[in-house]
Amino acid sequence: MEFVFNLVYYFLMFLSRVTGFSYKEVNIIIWFIIIPFSWAYLVDKIIKKHIFKSVILLAMLMLLFFIDSFSNFCNWLFDASADFLRSFDKFGSNYTNTSVIICIFIPIVVYVVLIRKAYFKPNR
Secondary structure (H helix, E strand, C coil), X not given: CHHHHHHHHHHHHHHHHHHCCCHHHHHHHHHHHHHHHHHHHHHHHHHXXXXXXXXXXXXXXXXXXXXXXXXXXXXXXXXXXXXXXXHHHHHCCCHHHHHHHHHHHHHHHHHHHHHHHHHCCCCC
């Protein structure tokens, strides 16, 4: 778990340096904007409509319009997310393990299921 956590951490730090966004901003952009939008895209592909990606895009644009500071918002949301991940400590996990399970493994499983349903239809 430590290896996966560090791999993702260093990749996010690289993205931070390349884009000029802070580490926390890159985190929020990926896990709260890009991943949900990509899931919405895949769900829309499955149902052959443009509902979910349209709703997500509209909600994100409204949010970005109404927040005073993207950086402050990202700092707050990152810290709240980290507190959530640390809350699993009482169940015998730790921040690193919980981060990898919730932020890496679960999204991969969701992607596998959605991509399979969106692009690999069974022959009938």
